[in-house]
Amino acid sequence: MRVAFLGPPGAGKGTQARELAREWGVPHVATGDMLREAAAARTPLGLEAKRYMDLGALVPDEVVVGAAAERLGAPDAARGFILDGFPRTIAQAEALARLLKDAGHALDMVLYFDVSEPELLRRLTGRRVCRACGHTYHLTSSPPKRAGVCDACGGELYQRVDDSEATVRNRLEVYRKQTSPLLDYYRQRNMLTTVSGEGPVEAIRDAIRAAVGAAR
Numbered sequence: 195m196r197v198a199f200l201g202p203p204g205a206g207k208g209t210q211a212r213e214l215a216r217e218w219g220v221p222h223v224a225t226g227d228m229l230r231e232a233a234a235a236r237t238p239l240g241l242e243a244k245r246y247m248d249l250g251a252l253v254p255d256e257v258v259v260g261a262a263a264e265r266l267g268a269p270d271a272a273r274g275f276i277l278d279g280f281p282r283t284i285a286q287a288e289a290l291a292r293l294l295k296d297a298g299h300a301l302d303m304v305l306y307f308d309v310s311e312p313e314l315l316r317r318l319t320g321r322r323v324c325r326a327c328g329h330t331y332h333l334t335s336s337p338p339k340r341a342g343v344c345d346a347c348g349g350e351l352y353q354r355v356d357d358s359e360a361t362v363r364n365r366l367e368v369y370r371k372q373t374s375p376l377l378d379y380y381r382q383r384n385m386l387t388t389v390s391g392e393g394p395v396e397a398i399r400d401a402i403r404a405a406v407g408a409a410r
């Protein structure tokens with residue numbers, strides 16, 4: 195299955211993709227995680243990307259498309275993948291379609307996570323992430339057992355630089371202007387399925403499983 199998870203920042207794409215990729219035995223390809231790893235490793239690409247990410251702006255299309263193309267060309271992505279946070283512009287969607295077509299494939303479906311703006315703001319400003327394994331927590335809705343420590347691996351929890359309230363507001367604006375046009379783009383191609391991204395994590399996961407199962 196070649197699926198893309200689409201939705202605003204904080205919609206729960208990463209929370210669901212991480213678990214479902216494991217379940218389905220396909221890679222979770224998250225451009226945000228890839229760019230953060232490159233920034234932490236201080237590669238030239240990572241350092242360039244960090245300037246945009248810290249402001250909540252999109253990293254230029256050519257940078258992201260190059261990174262995604264490389265990742266999707268890896269052997270473990272040959273049987274399928276979950277894309278998380280890519281594509282994010284029409285230009286990225288077109289580049290993705292071209293690169294999959296060249297490999298004799300196509301995207302099977304795009305799942306849109308529908309979440310209200312006040313809930314997105316609440317989720318992002320309360321999010322904490324494990325520095326070691328990437329597991330995501332929320333200070334009130336899914337707190338770790340010990341403050342600041344990952345339940346899964348004991349790693350240190352931190353707050354992303356772009357999860358401050360001012361930067362979150364900018365990310366939501368960027369989403370509205372640059373990413374939300376993808377909803378019509380994929381709807382017109384009969385590829386879009388909407389799931390509610392609000393409610394218990396497990397119930398949302400069941401809705402995703404049902405939507406993907408129905409498309410198979």
Ligand code: AP5
Pocket residue numbers: 201202203204205206207208209210225226227229246247248250251252253254255258278279280281282286317318320321322330331332333335336356365391392393394395398
């Ligand atoms: P990226 O890392 O992709 O961030 P994002 O899209 O803004 O998405 P988030 O990771 O913030 O949210 P999410 O939907 O994954 O939610 P999560 O599951 O964590 O991108 C960061 C930056 O990188 C961008 O701003 C840009 O600069 C750059 N970038 C990345 N891709 C790019 C691209 N393609 N083109 C250009 N630039 C790109 O959940 C959020 C919180 O909510 C967590 O605390 C979680 O525990 C909680 N939560 C999850 N589900 C629920 C639920 N059902 N109920 C209650 N709480 C929940």
